[in-house]
Amino acid sequence: MKVEDFAERQLEIDGWPVHLISYRIGELFHCKADNVSPGAGLARTTGATREEAEQKAIARAKELLGRTRRVEI
Amino acid sequence: MAEYAHPEALVSTDWVARHAQDSNVRVVEVDVDTNAYKEGHVPGAIGWNWTTQLSDTVRRDILNKHQIEKLLSDSGISNDTTVILYGDNNNWFAAWAFWEMKMYGHKDVRMMNGGRKKWLSEGREVSTDVPQPAAATYHATGPDNSLRAFLDQVQAALSARSHHMVDVRSPQEFSGEILAPPGLPETCQRGGHVPHARNVPWGKAVNEDGTFKSLDDLKALYGGEGVDGSKPVIAYCRIGERSSHTWFVLKYLLGYDRVVNYDGSWTEWGNLVGAPVERGASAAKTA
Numbered sequence: 510m511k512v513e514d515f516a517e518r519q520l521e522i523d524g525w526p527v528h529l530i531s532y533r534i535g536e537l538f539h540c541k542a543d544n545v546s547p548g549a550g551l552a553r554t555t556g557a558t559r560e561e562a563e564q565k566a567i568a569r570a571k572e573l574l575g576r577t578r579r580v581e582i
Numbered sequence: 583m584a585e586y587a588h589p590e591a592l593v594s595t596d597w598v599a600r601h602a603q604d605s606n607v608r609v610v611e612v613d614v615d616t617n618a619y620k621e622g623h624v625p626g627a628i629g630w631n632w633t634t635q636l637s638d639t640v641r642r643d644i645l646n647k648h649q650i651e652k653l654l655s656d657s658g659i660s661n662d663t664t665v666i667l668y669g670d671n672n673n674w675f676a677a678w679a680f681w682e683m684k685m686y687g688h689k690d691v692r693m694m695n696g697g698r699k700k701w702l703s704e705g706r707e708v709s710t711d712v713p714q715p716a717a718a719t720y721h722a723t724g725p726d727n728s729l730r731a732f733l734d735q736v737q738a739a740l741s742a743r744s745h746h747m748v749d750v751r752s753p754q755e756f757s758g759e760i761l762a763p764p765g766l767p768e769t770c771q772r773g774g775h776v777p778h779a780r781n782v783p784w785g786k787a788v789n790e791d792g793t794f795k796s797l798d799d800l801k802a803l804y805g806g807e808g809v810d811g812s813k814p815v816i817a818y819c820r821i822g823e824r825s826s827h828t829w830f831v832l833k834y835l836l837g838y839d840r841v842v843n844y845d846g847s848w849t850e851w852g853n854l855v856g857a858p859v860e861r862g863a864s865a866a867k868t869a
Contacts, residue, residue, distance in 0.1 A: 547763050
C-alpha cells in the first residue's frame with residue numbers, strides 16, 4: 510500500500526500550538542497531533558475521513574493540553 | 583549529506599527504498615508509540631519499542647550487554663549487519679537507538695534522514711506485515727561510557743566549567759515555565775535548567791521536512807551559542823531521547839569528538855535535592 514493524501518497543518522488549542530499530519534493508507538485515514546515545541550506526539554487516531562481522524566486527534570490533544578500548567582517564573 | 587563529518591551515518595529515503603530488502607541490511611522503526619509502526623512501516627522494517635525494548639524495564643537505565651545482545655540477535659542483526667534506524671518524532675527515539683548501539687560497538691548503523699514523517703510525506707510504500715527474521719548471533723562490546731554522561735560527571739563539569747552544556751528542550755521547558763512538553767506528564771519537581779547551559783532546541787537542527795540542516799547552518803546554529811567543539815559537550819533534555827538527536831548532530835554531522843549524552847537529563851536533575859537550578863531564558867552568550 511502507498512501512503513496517499515498526505516497533508517499537514519497547524520492550529521492552536523487552548524493557547525498551545527498543535528501540528529497535525531494526516532494521510533490515507535488503504536481505506537483508513539490516520540492523523541497524528543504533536544505539540545510543535547518540542548514536537549512530542551499527543552495523539553494518533555484513525556477515521557473513515559480525514560475530518561473524522563483529525564477531530565479525534567484534536568479532542569485528545571485538547572484533553573492532554575488542558576492538564577499542562579504554567580509556572581510563574 | 584556528503585559535506586557532513588560522517589556522511590556514512592545517514593541515508594536518504596531514496597536509499598532505503600532501494601536497499602531495505604538487501605540481505606545485509608536491517609531496517610528498524612523505533613518509536614515510543616508503536617501504533618505508528620502498526621499502522622504501516624517501511625516494507626521489511628522491524629519495530630522496536632523504546633520503552634520496553636531499548637531501556638531496562640526495572641531500573642532506569644539503558645540495556646545491559648546481555649540484553650542488547652539478545653535484542654539484536656532476535657532482530658536478525660549480527661555484528662556485520664548494516665542497521666538503518668528511523669522513527670516517529672523526527673527520529674528522536676531512533677537517535678537513542680543509534681546512541682545505544684554505538685555504546686555497544688555496532689559499526690555500521692545509520693539513520694534515515696527525515697525519519698518516518700518524510701517517508702509518509704513522499705507517498706511511499708508501507709506495509710503492515712511484521713517480519714520474523716531468523717535469529718542471528720550478536721557479540722556486543724562495551725558499554726562505551728565515553729558517549730554517556732552520568733550525574734556525577736555533569737556535576738563535576740558544572741563545577742569546573744569544563745564542558746559546553748547544551749539543553750535541547752523547548753524554551754518554555756528551559757526557562758522553567760513548564761515542567762514537561764505541553765500535554766505530557768510532569769516528571770520533575772522543579773523547572774529550569776542546569777546553570778550556564780545554552781538552550782538550543784533540538785528542532786533547530788532540522789529543516790521543515792525533518793531532514794538535517796546543512797553543515798554550514800549547523801555550525802552557525804551551535805557556534806552562535808558558543809558550542810564550537812573547543813570544549814567537550816554535554817547534551818541533555820528531559821529523558822535523553824531529544825538529546826540523543828543533538829548528540830548525533832554534534833558528533834556525526836559536525837564531527838565534534840567529545841560529545842556525551844546525559845540521559846538522566848532533567849528528569850534526574852530536576853528532582854535532585856539541593857541541585858543548582860537556573861530559571862529564565864538563556865542569557866546573552868559570553869565568551
